[in-house]
Structure formats: structure tokens, C-alpha cells
């Protein structure tokens with residue numbers, strides 16, 4: 001019997017693997033077989049057995065030594081470029097020996113743009129997936145325009161300091177905050193621009209479809225500008241009443257029991273995704289700021305590179321906050337954000353965290369760290385008005401007073417909460433039958449089931 005088989009290839013970072021794993025689950029629950037690529041040393045668990053048995057995890061080497069730092073973008077990207085195309089080709093050839101199961105579609109992360117060339121070389125249909133906002137993908141797709149208009153130079157470095165608006169219905173963007181300018185040092189930014197962004201653009205151009213973890217209602221401007229981009233979000237395990245899969249770290253579920261004991265709408269949830277790093281003095285200010293709010297808080301402090309927490313709490317801190325503060329090293333975040341006790345989310349505004357907060361009507365305090373998080377903060381604070389920014393002082397620190405006063409402002413003023421509830425309703429509506437995200441996803445599933453036949457490349461809208 002012919003099996004429809006899709007190869008799914010995430011960039012090996014937490015915020016890329018989780019939504020692609022969720023997309024993979026949608027495919028397997030519709031009878032499509034998925035081979036999901038892990039890189040060694042960033043192997044993820046599927047958290048629950050796939051009831052259909054259609055999800056197959058395959059690990060390929062990332063070309064780095066076990067002890068090397070996978071947060072070193074230059075090293076990781078160059079290494080992936082060296083090993084990935086050949087390894088994928090070998091893998092596909094070996095899978096395709098069984099004609100009934102041959103791979104007819106590849107879904108590649110935009111950040112693994114080199115995969116597009118493998119798909120083209122092997123004559124396999126391609127969808128490119130964007131784990132960031134549609135506005136971010138629009139920015140990538142507009143790079144040639146930015147080069148032509150001398151907004152950036154050939155290394156992605158901004159040449160102008162005026163705000164850029166890609167269309168009148170899109171958020172204004174500050175070139176100094178373009179994603180590739182906010183990664184690390186100049187050399188890192190350049191490698192990210194030349195490899196991830198330029199190849200991401202190519203992968204977007206040659207793909208049959210670009211799938212975005214977003215909704216038409218959240219980002220109408222971006223989707224209208226590039227109708228090839230199809231909103232299929234929000235892709236969340238909680239939409240299926242299932243546990244999130246694809247975690248790099250073990251979730252500490254004791255925080256859910258702790259949340260059960262807190263009053264409704266009282267808890268500040270504090271989490272900064274998988275990359276954010278603080279200085280010790282910034283960590284101290286955050287600790288004191290949370291203490292000053294006098295509210296219960298759930299704070300995720302991710303293990304450091306050595307497997308332990310790299311930060312030291314101020315003396316006597318844990319005794320002072322007692323049971324009012326719950327600290328975990330990794331939370332079941334989607335479950336946390338659905339919990340009625342959560343009042344607001346202090347977040348770095350990674351796109352997944354943003355979508356998860358939006359989908360649960362939770363207002364934000366935004367503390368962007370790098371990459372596209374500044375753009376996402378613009379959406380939250382300026383466009384959707386579902387949150388407030390935490391502002392750094394002259395020394396680049398978000399002070400304890402700033403944290404206390406913004407928490408008070410956010411929670412006393414009903415506007416952000418109300419806007420968050422309205423936005424939640426709109427975002428979730430798009431998953432209803434007949435609405436854009438639902439329609440695009442089911443169209444995509446139909447196209448996959450047509451194998452290599454020509455599929456109509458059009459948006460549901």
C-alpha cells in the first residue's frame with residue numbers, strides 16, 4: 001500500500017523543533033508518515049507514543065564534537081552546511097529503496113535553507129516552514145528589495161537609520177533591529193545573514209508553499225503581501241489537548257501542582273526561552289523585582305551550559321520569598337499558560353512563546369533578548385496592545401523598580417487583559433473549520449496526499 005511520506009527538517013534549536021514537531025503530529029494524525037530529523041546531541045523526545053506509529057525520528061550528525069558549544073552560531077551553521085546536504089541525500093536514497101514509502105515532500109525550516117537544494121536536486125516537492133512571525137518571513141523575502149534600496153549592504157549591515165515599512169499594513173521595522181543584526185558580534189551576524197537569511201529566502205522562493213505558525217487575523221499585512229505564505233497556526237499541542245513534544249530539557253511538572261494552589265489570575269509566569277542569558281547583576285534585579293511585586297511567581301531558570309544553574313540567588317532570597325516563588329529549570333510552558341492562575345507572562349517574546357501567550361489570552365511584559373524578539377515585541381506592545389515593554393535604564397539594566405511598576409501597571413489596567421482576550425478569540429477562531437489556518441493545513445495535507453502531482457499553490461484566502 002502506498003504511504004505518503006514527508007521528511008521534516010528543523011534547525012536544531014528548541015524554538016524551531018517544537019512547532020515543527022507539532023506540524024509533524026498534524027500530518028501523522030492525518031495518515032501521513034513523517035521522518036523527523038534530529039541532530040545528534042540535540043535529540044528530542046516525542047513525549048508520548050505516536051498512536052499511529054507514523055512518526056519516525058532519525059538522528060544525523062551535526063558535524064560537531066560532543067563537547068563543542070551548539071550555541072556558537074558560526075560553528076553550528078558552518079558545520080551543518082558541511083554535513084547536512086550529503087547526509088540527507090544518503091538518508092533519502094536509503095528510504096526511497098522501498099518504493100511504497102518513498103519521500104515525496106520535504107518540509108524544511110527556513111533556517112535550513114540549504115535543504116532546498118537537496119529537494120531540487122532530488123526532484124522532491126518542498127514546503128518551507130517559518131517558526132517566526134509572518135512579518136519576519138516577509139522581511140526575509142524582501143531582502144533583495146532592502147539591498148536594492150540600499151537599506152542594508154551585502155552583509156546585511158543597515159545603511160539607513162529610518163524606520164522601514166514593508167507595506168502600509170505591516171509593523172514599522174527599525175533596520176538596527178533587523179533579526180540578523182541582533183544575533184551577536186559582527187562576524188556572527190554576517191554568517192547568519194549570508195547563510196540563514198539569504199538561503200532562507202531562496203528556500204522560500206523555490207518552495208511550493210511557505211507554512212507559517214501564525215494566523216491571518218494576527219498578521220493580515222504580511223500574509224497579504226506574500227500570498228504564498230500560508231498561515232497554519234497556532235500550532236500548539238494544547239489545541240489537541242496533548243502534551244507538548246520535542247523538548248530538549250526535562251519538564252518539571254511540580255509547577256502545575258503549585259499553580260493549582262494559587263488564586264485565579266494571580267501568578268506572574270517568567271520564562272525566557274532557550275537562548276536568553278543574563279548577567280548576574282541583571283539576574284539579581286529580576287529576583288528583587290519579583291520579590292517587590294508581592295505576587296506569586298513561577299520562574300523558569302534554564303540549566304546553564306554545564307548542566308547546572310549558572311546564577312546565584314541573592315543571600316537569603318529563597319527563604320524570604322518562600323512558597324510565593326516557584327523556580328523550575330524547565331516548565332511545561334503550554335500547560336502553564338493555559339492555567340487559570342496565570343495572570344501575566346514576563347517573556348523574551350520568542351515567537352513560540354508569543355503565540356502560546358496569545359492563544360491563552362495572557363498579557364505580556366516584554367523583555368526581548370535577540371533576533372526577531374524585538375519585532376515580536378512591536379506586535380505585542382504597539383500593534384495588538386496586549387502587553388507593555390520592560391525598559392532598560394542608562395546602564396542597560398531592567399531595574400527592580402521597573403519590574404514592580406510595570407507588573408502593577410499591566411495588572412491594574414484592564415486594557416491589555418481585554419485586548420489579550422479579544423486577540424485570543426481571533427487567533428483561535430482561525431483554527432475552526434473553514435477558517436484560514438484550518439483550511440490551509442487541510443489543503444496542505446491534501447497536496448501531500450497527491451504526492452508529486454501538481455498542487456494548486458494558493459492561499460486559502
Ligand code: UDP
Pocket residue numbers: 014015016018244247271272273274275276300329330331332333334349350351352353354356
Ligand atoms: N518552553 C518550554 N518550557 C520552558 C520554556 C520554554 O516548554 O520552561 C518552550 C516554549 O513553550 C516554546 C519554546 O520552548 O515553545 C521556546 O521557543 P521561543 O520561540 O519562545 O523562544 P526561543 O527558545 O527560540 O528563544
